[in-house]
Amino acid sequence: MPTYKEVQTHYRTVPPALLFSPPPSIPPPLDLSTSSSTTLPSHPGFSFLPNALPPPAQLSLARACLAEYARPPHATNLDALPREPGEAREALDPWELYKSGATAAGARRLERLSWATLGYHFLWSPRGYRAAARSPLPPLLASLAASLVPGPFVPEAAIVNYYSAKGLPMGGHRDDVELTLLPPVLSLSLGLPAVFLLGGLSKDDAPVPLLLRSGDATLLGGDSRLCYHGVARVLPDATPLPPAPGAGLEEGDEEAVRRFLAVRRINVNVRQVLPEGGSFPDDGA
Numbered sequence: 548m549p550t551y552k553e554v555q556t557h558y559r560t561v562p563p564a565l566l567f568s569p570p571p572s573i574p575p576p577l578d579l580s581t582s583s584s585t586t587l588p589s590h591p592g593f594s595f596l597p598n599a600l601p602p603p604a605q606l607s608l609a610r611a612c613l614a615e616y617a618r619p620p621h622a623t624n625l626d627a628l629p630r631e632p633g634e635a636r637e638a639l640d641p642w643e644l645y646k647s648g649a650t651a652a653g654a655r656r657l658e659r660l661s662w663a664t665l666g667y668h669f670l671w672s673p674r675g676y677r678a679a680a681r682s683p684l685p686p687l688l689a690s691l692a693a694s695l696v697p698g699p700f701v702p703e704a705a706i707v708n709y710y711s712a713k714g715l716p717m718g719g720h721r722d723d724v725e726l727t728l729l730p731p732v733l734s735l736s737l738g739l740p741a742v743f744l745l746g747g748l749s750k751d752d753a754p755v756p757l758l759l760r761s762g763d764a765t766l767l768g769g770d771s772r773l774c775y776h777g778v779a780r781v782l783p784d785a786t787p788l789p790p791a792p793g794a795g796l797e798e799g800d801e802e803a804v805r806r807f808l809a810v811r812r813i814n815v816n817v818r819q820v821l822p823e824g825g826s827f828p829d830d831g832a
């Protein structure tokens with residue numbers, strides 16, 4: 548049985564043409580969208596929701612991720628990023644610059660986006676949440692959670708990950724710092740497809756490689772809530788999102804969102820942080 552790392556290394560480096568023909572020791576990618584099952588016997592509590600977001604909803608959510616979630620009061624990696632020469636301090640709206648197609652340094656700022664955190668902010672070091680570090684959880688995310696997560700779920704935090712097909716994706720990790728681990732984590736994919744690895748409770752367990760496409764959602768809950776997982780590969784894909792009447796985006800917005808999604812993947816994951824009616828321990832304030 549290969550370890551998480553061995554499978555990850557394989558999918559990080561395999562040429563796209565050989566994606567579906569791995570060596571016998573490596574599990575092939577599973578395309579659950581062509582399977583009649585949306586669950587995995589190996590992972591109780593995991594479910595796959597193919598095409599959970601139709602194209603208009605994908606465009607609206609992607610626009611929100613770029614124009615609204617990637618700026619204050621939410622926190623992003625851009626906050627700590629030194630500005631490039633020529634990147635004016637007043638160039639505060641990377642989305643407007645990206646939309647304009649400008650090639651100035653300021654316009655490239657949006658391309659340097661790798662994460663945003665909303666609701667209770669996920670703090671990377673030390674990993675965790677604090678009562679005082681928060682911004683509003685956008686109503687769009689709350690309503691998506693209400694329609695896609697069965698059972699009790701209070702959406703309190705979201706992380707948005709912005710990937711490119713060239714950069715290093717996301718290593719295997721566990722979502723283990725929420726103060727309740729009963730509700731699942733809802734995860735939504737937009738843009739380029741990816742090979743997602745769903746591991747076990749130990750990194751010695753072989754992960755299941757799953758193909759995730761734009762519009763797919765997953766729920767990681769139950770006995771699988773603490774399983775290792777990560778993104779081994781973001782795949783280039785020339786297939787554009789189909790026409791999406793009804794998304795209600797302004798023309799300039801729709802063109803720019805499509806331009807971004809043609810070369811990047813966005814993942815939005817939504818979490819409950821506190822037990823229902825609970826609060827942070829004193830030192831969390």
Ligand SMILES: O=C(O)CCC(=O)C(=O)O
Nearest residue numbers: 706708776777778814816
């Ligand atoms: O990008 C993904 O599909 C997974 C993201 C993830 O695992 C995380 O943010 O913890």
